[in-house]
Amino acid sequence: MKALALRNTAMAVTIDIGDPDNVHPTDKVDVGLRLARAARALSYGEAIEYSGPLYRQVTPEGPQCGYGSTTQRAYRKGRRGDRL
Secondary structure, three states: OHHHHOOOOOOOOOHHHOOOOOOOOOOHHHHHHHHHHHHHHHOOOOOOOOEOOEEEEEEEEOOEEEEEEEOOOEOOEOOOOOEO
């Protein structure tokens, strides 16, 4: 997460488009599309959504935990571009 503090850097989460047991997703097109959106927003200044919520904190709440996140230009789409 520290790398995201560097200028023109982004993170593309790919766990939903690949095999969770393999860090190399076979669906390279969707990975490229996610990275391209980040480049268009960060490097070229386009006003488009490119990132989903980022982890902020976990808080104990009795036998369960609460999850906190930040949303900066929240972006979440399904595999084929359907907005979730």
